[in-house]
Amino acid sequence: MRFTYASAIPVAIIVLAAAAPWLISSYELNLMARFLALAILAIGLVLVWGEGGILSLGQGVFFGLGGYALAMHLKLVMLDPGDIPDFMQWSGLESLPWWWVPFENPVCAILGVVLVPGLFAAGFSWLVFRRRVGGVYFALITQALALAFSTLLISQQAYTGGFNGLTDYSTLLGFDLASDDMIVALYWITLALVVVAFLGVRFLMMSRFGKLLRATRDGENRVRFLGYNPAPYKVIAFTVGAVLAGISGALFTLHAGVISPALVGVVPSIEMVIWVAVGGRNSLWGAVIGALLINFARDEISSAFPNIWLYGLGLMFVLVVSFLPDGIAGLFAANRSGRMAHLLKTLRPGRAA
Amino acid sequence: MNIMVPVEHETPDPRLLLAVDGVTVDFDGFKALNNFSMTLDRGSLRVLIGPNGAGKSTLCDTIIGRVRATSGRVIFKGEEITRLPEDEIVRRGICRKFQTPGILPSLTVRDNLAIAAQRDRRWWRSFGLDIRGTERERVDEVLEQVGLTDRQHETASLLAHGEKQWLEIGMVVATQADLLLLDEPTAGMGPAETSRTAELIRSLLGQHTVLVIDHDMSFVEQLDGRVTVLHQGQFLKEGSVSEIRNDPEVAAVYLGRAKDDAAPHA
Numbered sequence: 261m262r263f264t265y266a267s268a269i270p271v272a273i274i275v276l277a278a279a280a281p282w283l284i285s286s287y288e289l290n291l292m293a294r295f296l297a298l299a300i301l302a303i304g305l306v307l308v309w310g311e312g313g314i315l316s317l318g319q320g321v322f323f324g325l326g327g328y329a330l331a332m333h334l335k336l337v338m339l340d341p342g343d344i345p346d347f348m349q350w351s352g353l354e355s356l357p358w359w360w361v362p363f364e365n366p367v368c369a370i371l372g373v374v375l376v377p378g379l380f381a382a383g384f385s386w387l388v389f390r391r392r393v394g395g396v397y398f399a400l401i402t403q404a405l406a407l408a409f410s411t412l413l414i415s416q417q418a419y420t421g422g423f424n425g426l427t428d429y430s431t432l433l434g435f436d437l438a439s440d441d442m443i444v445a446l447y448w449i450t451l452a453l454v455v456v457a458f459l460g461v462r463f464l465m466m467s468r469f470g471k472l473l474r475a476t477r478d479g480e481n482r483v484r485f486l487g488y489n490p491a492p493y494k495v496i497a498f499t500v501g502a503v504l505a506g507i508s509g510a511l512f513t514l515h516a517g518v519i520s521p522a523l524v525g526v527v528p529s530i531e532m533v534i535w536v537a538v539g540g541r542n543s544l545w546g547a548v549i550g551a552l553l554i555n556f557a558r559d560e561i562s563s564a565f566p567n568i569w570l571y572g573l574g575l576m577f578v579l580v581v582s583f584l585p586d587g588i589a590g591l592f593a594a595n596r597s598g599r600m601a602h603l604l605k606t607l608r609p610g611r612a613a
Numbered sequence: 614m615n616i617m618v619p620v621e622h623e624t625p626d627p628r629l630l631l632a633v634d635g636v637t638v639d640f641d642g643f644k645a646l647n648n649f650s651m652t653l654d655r656g657s658l659r660v661l662i663g664p665n666g667a668g669k670s671t672l673c674d675t676i677i678g679r680v681r682a683t684s685g686r687v688i689f690k691g692e693e694i695t696r697l698p699e700d701e702i703v704r705r706g707i708c709r710k711f712q713t714p715g716i717l718p719s720l721t722v723r724d725n726l727a728i729a730a731q732r733d734r735r736w737w738r739s740f741g742l743d744i745r746g747t748e749r750e751r752v753d754e755v756l757e758q759v760g761l762t763d764r765q766h767e768t769a770s771l772l773a774h775g776e777k778q779w780l781e782i783g784m785v786v787a788t789q790a791d792l793l794l795l796d797e798p799t800a801g802m803g804p805a806e807t808s809r810t811a812e813l814i815r816s817l818l819g820q821h822t823v824l825v826i827d828h829d830m831s832f833v834e835q836l837d838g839r840v841t842v843l844h845q846g847q848f849l850k851e852g853s854v855s856e857i858r859n860d861p862e863v864a865a866v867y868l869g870r871a872k873d874d875a876a877p878h879a
Contacts, residue, residue, distance in 0.1 A: 468731070469739040471724050475717040482715040485677060486729050486788060487703030492736035 277451055281444045290515055293447040295555040296454050297511035302535050302551035303457045303544055304504030309533070310541035311465055312497040313477030314394070318402030319505045319532045321409045322377035324524030326506025327513040328413075328420070329376050332360055333369030334429035334513075345426075351418035360419075366433055373510040374503050381502030382495060389491040389498075394480075403526060410525030425520025432514065450511050457504055458544055464500065465544075473497055534573060538580045539587050546589025553588075629691075630655045630822050631676070631707075631792055636685035638671055638846075645671040647846040648685070653792070653822055658814070658838030661826045662857075664866060668846040669826045670712065673794045677709050678702045689792070704734070708790035712797045714777035718770035722761050722780060725769050726752045729784035751787060759783035759813065775806040779813070786817060793817065795825045799832050811835035830858070842866070 335345045362368040413420045476490040513519040539550020562569040631653040638646040646668045674680035678699040687695045730748045756762040759779040799807045840857045842849040
């Protein structure tokens with residue numbers, strides 16, 4: 261009875277989320293779509309950090325690669341043939357750089373959203389994990405990567421739009437991005453991708469791959485001396501996380517209408533980890549809830565009191581890490597397994613089992 | 614570059630499984646193993662004893678490739694494995710149990726064994742949900758052998774210490790390795806658990822060759838295999854349990870007296 265009740269909840273939530281266009285305003289819907297896009301990145305972090313034990317402080321890089329890949333396309337489709345984007349003209353460029361050219365094609369751009377972060381993450385993590393570098397060293401390397409990436413974007417203004425990033429898009433595949441229909445369609449696409457990412461990562465977690473990934477997290481040497489090479493499992497987890505971050509970045513760019521270095525650097529990368537820490541890094545639901553909750557809170561609080569948001573976020577992080585190591589999801593898991601009930605029982609001397 | 618060069622034994626003995634040939638392991642001047650040699654026949658049981666720091670664990674580490682020999686060779690099934698990658702050495706048929714239980718705490722007992730039993734360990738074959746039928750049977754067998762059938766669906770971290778030791782022995786067995794290296798399999802066990810462990814290990818001898826490290830003499834007696842004594846990285850004695858027990862030189866080493874004290878005899 262309890263089982264059927266519990267299994268109906270996810271379906272109800274998805275139906276309710278799909279009905280959102282009729283329930284909330286267009287502005288709110290756009291906001292919701294933005295945060296759902298971020299939830300895709302959070303789902304990836306559950307695989308990388310929760311399951312794989314690989315703390316990445318550089319998810320912003322992959323988020324940015326996906327976001328810029330799509331944004332480059334959106335900038336190019338607005339141009340007359342032979343023209344180059346406005347910021348390139350201001351910087352004195354005469355013609356389109358060669359590496360911008362493929363993104364004129366929408367198929368190339370969409371492939372780029374997946375392949376650029378994916379290939380970069382695979383190559384990078386293979387080099388690092390093959391050398392058996394891990395733990396805090398890996399976290400520091402990824403943080404350095406995030407710093408280098410945002411610095412590079414800012415310094416190469418002629419090619420990247422510099423500090424302002426890429427913004428002012430109007431159409432995607434010929435559809436007007438500002439129209440209400442398009443906002444609803446993009447919302448549904450985002451929701452569908454959240455569901456796909458959720459189920460895909462869940463399958464990975466349940467498969468032998470997932471077991472080996474957890475096994476590697478808990479005892480890399482034991483796995484190695486059972487005859488496995490642990491590196492590929494970590495590389496795959498990291499790469500899947502990066503691809504999801506790329507898709508997340510592309511969708512976010514569509515919904516927000518901008519991608520810039522401020523969205524992909526060190527601070528945003530750390531915030532991404534905080535969403536998942538607060539939600540629960542071992543739970544896909546937790547990560548989604550964490551991403552949505554913190555970003556809604558951020559939207560509310562930072563528009564009212566722009567100065568205190570970061571303090572609030574920091575405080576929340578400290579509280580969760582101190583009292584709820586498994587995040588919000590840990591609360592529910594504790595309930596379900598009866599640990600809470602057991603705790604209450606043991607507190608009453610008369611009812612000892 | 615001498616990887617996989619077949620070894621020219623005068624007459625390659627088909628019973629010979631492992632030969633450690635003059636291995637020295639030098640940790641910045643400290644010789645954990647010093648020109649140590651030993652051989653193991655197929656299906657045999659060997660117990661390695663020696664005081665702390667004698668180099669027992671280092672020998673295991675060297676065989677499985679965790680530590681690399683400064684000089685000397687390790688030959689397994691007639692092929693040199695001294696410089697092979699660790700996972701390749703395991704695939705050739707050597708598996709080791711570590712001193713502190715090296716189980717996979719967040720997986721179920723059954724999944725611990727399933728990961729060990731899986732024959733195809735290439736990563737791109739890992740995207741299925743279950744292992745092959747023959748491997749499932751193997752897991753059932755091993756569960757029975759180590760007495761954890763009733764607890765197979767529990768998370769491994771919930772096992773008692775002794776059960777964790779058995780589970781890890783089970784994992785090593787499940788790999789179907791020819792040579793099992795068991796590093797202190799009874800560490801932290803009471804007498805009852807210790808004798809069960811001895812029984813378990815003796816039951817493995819049909820299909821496996823076993824090298825056990827321990828210094829609990831009552832356990833060594835129960836095992837009743839040939840004993841090799843290691844001291845300061847060097848070979849000291851080899852013999853049956855009673856021979857070793859009555860050997861004055863071994864006694865001297867275990868009582869902590871330096872060899873020089875015994876020197877006047879020579």
